[in-house]
Every structure is written in structure tokens, then in C-alpha cells.
Amino acid sequence: MGIYSEEIERRRTFAIISHPDAGKTTLTEKLLLFGGAIHVAGAVKSNKIKKTATSDWMEIEKQRGISVATSVMAFDYNEHKINILDTPGHQDFAEDTFRTLTAVDSVIIVIDAAKGVEAQTRKLMEVCRMRKTPVIVFINKMDRDGKDPFDLLDEIEEELHIHVRPLSWPIDMGQRFKGVYNIFERKLNLYTPSKQYVTENVEIRDINSTELDGHIGEPLAEKLRSDIELIEGVYPVFEVETYLKGDIAPVFFGSALNNFGVKELLDCFIRIAPSPRPVQALERVVDPEENTFSGFVFKIHANMDPNHRSCIAFVKICSGRFERNANYKHVRFNKMMRFSSPTAFMAQKKETVDEAFAGDIIGLPDTGNFKIGDSLTEGEDLHFKGLPSFSPEMFKYIENADPMKSKQLNKGIEQLMDEGVAQLFVNQFNGRKIIGTVGQLQFEVIQYRLLHEYGAQCKWEPISLYKACWIESENKEMLANFKKRKSQYMALDREGRDVYLADSPYVLTMAQNDFPDIRFHFTSEF
Template sequence: MSELENEIEKRRTFAIISHPDAGKTTLTEKLLLFGGAIHVAGAVKSNKIKKTATSDWMEIEKQRGISVATSVMGFDYDGYKINILDTPGHQDFAEDTFRTLTAVDSVIIVVDSAKGVEMQTRKLMEVCRMRHTPVMIFVNKMDRDGKDPFDLLDELEEELKISVCPLSWPIDSGQKFRGVYNIFQEKLDLYTPSKQTITESVEFKDISSPELEGYIGDNLAAKLREDIDLIEGVYPPLNIEDYLKGQIAPVFFGSALNNFGVKELLDCFVQIAPSPRPVEAVERIVKPDEEAFTGFIFKIHANMDPNHRSCIAFVKICSGKFERNVNYKHVRQNRMLKFSSPTAFMAQKKETVDEAFAGDIVGLPDTGNFKIGDTLTSGENLHFKGLPSFSPEMFKYIENADPMKAKQLQKGVDQLMDEGVAQLFTNQYTGRKIIGTVGQLQFEVIQYRLLHEYGAQCRWEPISLFKACWIESDNKDQLAEFKKRKAQYMAFDKDGRDVFLADSNYVLMMAQQDFSDIKFHFTSEF
């Protein structure tokens, strides 16, 4: 096995996704704790303790207690190199999460035991299904009163449209929660509420043995045996092939806040989760163990360090080995670039890396060279696909509230738009700038970040629009006629492409009917 193959085999790159408040960031913290990457878990919600969660470091995230940007963290565990991407659960930031899913090899979904599957989780699962991404499920908050575990399994199968396979099983729940039986490792893990970790973990191959009563009492022992019988009768044993194809999801139960059941999830995960997989480019399929380096930009983050106005472009390495100070080709600009300070992340703490391998995520300092979806290679012309911008559904005019700071506003808006937080349209008729987003919360985040990171004040003015669509046509006359007739509703996106801003569904339908040679696109990738 070559060094390259060996490095790739050790890598596990995954995203943690869920509905807001299911405990995703808490789970991320606990995984980092096992990797020795952090020593104290930040209490995300409590204001008494001033340590906030490691992965939520932007000011606005600390104030609101939610994640608004995907953060990337790497650590070593048990001989594996693990890269976690903690994604925003809030639906207003779904686009960031959709893009992140293009950069991972597998996914862990966190489900709240009391609330079950929520809408956002369902949407994200659709993206995983579309891409055949392997999925594992962690049912969190078992130490609180929740739904019956069997009902939860039914709900997971029905709502997420995937077969499930429980690999651990809870012994009671809520106040009476006693622990889990780990089916995967054949162990009994007992839980003591005040201890915050497993107090006792016992090898237990045969649960029909009378010793079980000694640990959890007669009633619970009888119930556990009954449950396990039922599980063996109803659910298929774990078939790793099916898991890797994204057809079956292993399920674990635990409590992330109390660090219970997390290590079991991690141990199983590193064993069965896929190492980096081949990635589809427009030209061909790229395999991770190819010698030549390739990678694509899936996220751009402005101002990771507020003292330096720097942007960081996140690159997912698809094949080969990335080295510092080596020339790589920027395919869209058709020029060579080299990077003297590529970084790897531990949330906001970054360190310079000399080399990285397929599956790793590397941050490159960006002075405006990159856009989301850009490809870097050792020289080959490749284009990776599947990083769309969606058509926004909410629109506002952005106006400068402080004439002295026009430059700062311009720069701030440009950088934040490159991040893909929202989209900027310039009206071709009036020249006014319009921001389009997929959720209301993004307007607040933009205003807040413009003020705190760029010192620029903006104000929003209402505009009533229904949808933005990119238009193209081979029929030049019809296109010219359309643009003339709809002059007030035509805009440019930040790449200078024509966008039609329809003010109602009816207008859009009529336009599609009247101008049959024009194609209307609802994502920017066509």
C-alpha cells in the first residue's frame, strides 16, 4: 500500500446535520473531546459559563445560541484522521448545509428523542438520498422523556424513507434512563445521571444470562430481552454494503449533553464509515488515490479573523496530495497559483499545513480569486459539479445608511455575497442593489456582520418580488424583445448574468408562455 493509499484509507470526512436544537453542536463538542482536540466542552446555552461552544465562534452565533455557518474541524482518533463539518440546522441557512453535503463522504443525523423527525431533517435527508450518501442516526436526549424507541424507529423509516438497523438499545428513558445495550459491541453500558460519563461498561455477549438482573433489576431485564428479540425478528442485521450505498441507516441512542453513547457511535463510525470516495466531474470520474491533486471550493468565509480582513476559501481535496508552496492551476481563471499559508482548522484556531490528502478540507487565504464551485488541479482542466445557488425567495433593497462609509459597504457586500450567504442583484433599469435570500434571518445576519466586521451601516427597503430566474436563449431577437418589455424587472447577478425578477407567479407563468424560446432557470448552475 502506498503512502497515499494509506493516508486516504485513514480519513473519515462527515457532516453532522439536524433540525435546530436537536443537539448537533453539543455532539460535535463531545466528539472533539474524545479526539483530545479540546479539553473543556463549551456550555453552549448557559450564560453563567463564559465558555461557548468551540464550533460556534462568530459573535452572532454566541448571542443567539445557534450555528449560522458551517464550521470545519479535524482531529485524530484511534489511528484515523477525522474531519467534522458542523452545519447550521436553521432552515434560513439551508443553502450552506446543502453545499457542505457535496464535500463529505458520510453523514450523522441527530434526532431529538422527544420531537422525532422534523421538517429540516427531512429536507436534508433528500439531499443525502439524491447523492447516495451513507447515513448514521444518533437519537439524542434519552435522559429526557421522549417517544417510545420502537415508535421512533418507525418514524425514522417512514419520514426519512430509509431502512434502519438499531445498533444500541435504550434501557428505559427520561428520569429512569439506565443506559443502553450496545448490540454492535455486545456490551452493557450503564448510566448514572450525575456522573456525566459511562460509569460502567460490561461485556455482555449473552443477554439471556441471569447476571443481567444483577445490573438492571428484574423488570428492566425482562423488557430488554423482549425488545432485543423483537429487534432481531423485525430489523435486518447490519449489512455494511447496504450502509455504504445509503440504503440502510445504523441507529444509536444516547445523550450528547451527558456524553453518553457518543463514544460507541464514534467507535462504530470509524470502523464502518467510508474513506474518501470517487467524485464526479463534468469530464470524468476522479478517484481519490490518483497521484495528481484535484479539489473544489465549496465554501468561502469572510473575516474568520476580524483583525485582518481576510477571506478563507475552503477546499475539499478530491484526489492526490496537496502541498504548500506548489503551483496549482485555477481552472476558471486559467492561471497558476501557489499558497504559502494553507490552513487546517479546529473551529477558529487554525494551523498552517504542509500537506493534505484526499478527504481533507483545507483553508486557502482568498484575495478575491475564488468563487464557490471553483476547481483547483495539478494542471488538468476539470470542473466539479453540483454546487448550485438556489433561486432566492425573499428580496430587499439594500441602501447605505452612512454616506461616509460607501466603500466599506461595497466591500462588505461583495465579500459576504462571495460567501454565498445571499445573492446580490443589480437592477438594470435603476441601478439599485437588491439582496435575495432564502430566509428572513439572513437579512439580520448580513446587517449585523456589515456593521461589526466592516463598520458599514445598511438599511433595508421593501420590494415585492416573487422569484429570481436566470434566463438564456438561442433566439437573440426574442431575448432582446423580452428584455425590452421587462426592462424594469431585469437585473444582473454578481457575475453579470441576466436575471429576471418576477413580481408574481402569474407574471412568471405568462412570461414562460409568451416567450417559448427562453429558458428560465431556478438555480445558477445550468
């Protein structure tokens, strides 16, 4: 046991992931409500209160109603310290979400009862499976008509390749939605649509008692009994170990908008979800219980505060205790640094913190010292892995639309690229800057933010490219020959590495065949 065991044990760090519109931001807001971190619910959709959801604070997010940046929120609940990372559901920002998943110990997946499992959710689940991250499923919007709960469970098993086990069960749905029976705690939660208050709970130890009929009527009580019997017959008994291994996903039903089923999810979550887990570094496995501090940067965000031109590096603490003003080693620079104003987040409200423990996420003001994947330690050389940049699939030339503002434009591009929103390549043939992204929406976000945060105007020009590949080879002669032949398509990334911009799948395959000694990589980590 380490000296900080108690602090580490009480932490739960998780991400909420879902398809856009499944109700992720609403769920986050309701969880914050239980933690007393915000005091008015429904502040998202209500026009009377011109407040937007605490987690969507970037201007463009408010206009579009989507989260494009991962926000971090922390609150205390029942002796536990909970860190939530709200991730963008929009697929153009999948890369941001993939990186966020490297910083959490477990995940809650939100699924819309009417739409079921959608493509984006599948992709994210693959990442969870790869990392063996434990998953809890919350089936949302039960107050609207949706698919049959058993069909939904089958669909989740089939589409996400994970075994499920319902820990709560809905009683009807849509207009006729009566509530859920909490299998985990053997309680009946009756539903009254209200966005502010938590609904009444009736303890029913034995669902075969006639007491149940009094609450929901005989026909529904009968259906519930046979459903539960079926569940007990079909699904294995829930065991926390299997969930922690990532082999089974507990399922809860509710309506985040009406604050129903959320508390049950949270109560079960703090009981079964893992506290911070060991993290694999290139050198060794880092245990959260170790006494020395270590952590890595998994995200960089420019302009959290529009009044200050600063970036914030989000650091996930992997072990030990972080102290304000202590000296820590920036491994890539090989130099010691001190941080006088580390912050913890409650969405937009930042507070300076004096200490933080494994599992926590802190923000360090950054003036260009950090890149995604950087490690901080008390002196040991550790490199945390698994934070790749993917090969972009959309490309445009970025041009300056206002010659007077070229300095602002360059600074803006540099800071936004540090965030990992997109990648910058400089064409070696004509020196033009090319921005590569994984989705169309990112071009809009970049243009919008350059204008509103840096006062710089950019314009996009089309360029037809298929993929960016990082290339390397021990065969110097072949490499030089390749670069000469493909000179119009050679670029450098921000690290100064060679990148080949292939203009079609055919040309890429030909190049791979013609130059057997050259390795083509599709992520920046190799």
C-alpha cells in the same frame, strides 16, 4: 493502490446535520472531547466558564445560540483522522448545508427523541439520498421523556424514506433512563448523568444470562430481551455494504449533553464509515487514490479572524496530496498559484499545514480569487459539479445608511456575497442593488456583519418579488423583446447573467407561456 493509500484510508470526513435544537453542536463538542481536541466539556452552557462552544464562534451565533456558518474541525482518534463539518441547522441557512454535503463522504443525522423527525431534516435527507451518501442516525436526549423508540424508528423510515437498523437500544428513558445495550458490540452501557466522564461498560455476551437482571433489575431486563428479540425479528441483519450504498441507516441512542452513547457512536463510525470516495467531475470520475492533487472550493468565509480583513476559501481535497508552497492551477483563471499559509481547523484555532490528503479540508487565505465551485489541480482542467445557488425567495433593496462609508459597504457586500450567504442582483432599470436570500434571518446576519466587520451601515427597503429566474434563449429577437417588455424587472447577477425578477407566480407563468423560446432556470447551474 496509490502512494498515499494509507493516509487516505484512515480519513473519515462527515457532516453532522439536524433540525435546530436537536443537540448537534453539543454532539460535535463531545466528539472533540474524545479526540482530545478540547479539554473541558459543558463549556457551552456553563456560566462559570465564559466560553462558548468551540464551533460557534461568530458573534451573532453566540447571541442567538444557533450555528449559522459551517465550521470545520479535525482531530485524531484511534489511528483515524476525523474531519467534522458542523452545519447550520437553521433553515435559513439550508443552502450552506446543501453545499457542505457535497464535501463529505458520510453524514450523521441527530434527532431529538421527543420531537422526532422535523421538516428541515427531511430536506437534508433528500440531498443525501440524491447523492447516495451513507447516513448514521443518532437519537439524542434519551435522558428526557420522548417518543417510544420503536415509534421513532417507524417515523424515521416513513419520513426519511430510508431503512433503519438499531445498533444500540435504550433501556427506559427520561428520569428512569438506565442506559443502552450496544447490539453492535454486545455490551451494556450503564448510565450515570455526568457531563465530564464516560460511563461504565459491562460486557454481556448473552443477554439471556441473569447477570443482566443484577444490573438493571428484572422487569427492565425482561423488556430489553423481548425488544432485542423483536429487533432481530423485524430488522435485517446489519451489513456494512448496504449502509455504504446508502440503503440502510444504523441507529444509535444516547444523550450528547451527558456524553452518553457518544463514544459507541464514534467507535462504530470509524469502523464502518467510508474513507474518501471518488468524486464526479464534469470531465471524469476523480479517484481519491490518484497521485495528483485536485480539489474544489465548497465554501468561502469572510473574516474568520476579525483582526484581519481576509476571506478563507474552504477546499475539499478530492485526490492526491496537497503541499504547501507548491504550484497549483486555478482552473477558472487558467493560471498557476501558490499558497504559503494553508490552514487546518480546530474550530477557531487555525494551524498552518504543510500537507493534506484526499478527504481533508483546508483553508486557503483568499483575497478575492475564489468563488464557490472553483477547482484547483496540478494542471488538468477539471470542473466539479453540484454546487448550485438556489433561486432566492426573499428580496430587499439594500441602501447605504452612511454616505461616508460607501466604500466599506461595497467591499462588505462583495465579500459576504462571495460566501454564498445571499445573492446580489443589480436592477437594470434603476441601478439599485437587490439582495436575495432563502430566509429572513440572513438579512439580519448581513446587516449585523456589515456593521461589526466592515463598519458599514445598511438599511433595507421592501420590494415585492416572487422569484429570481436566470433566463437564456437562442432566439435573440424574442430575448430582446422580453427584456424590453420586462425592463423594470430585469437584473444582472454578479456574473453578469440575465435575471428576471418575477413579482408573482401568475406573472411568471404568463411569461413562460408568452415566450416559449426562453428557458427559465431556478438554480444558477444550467
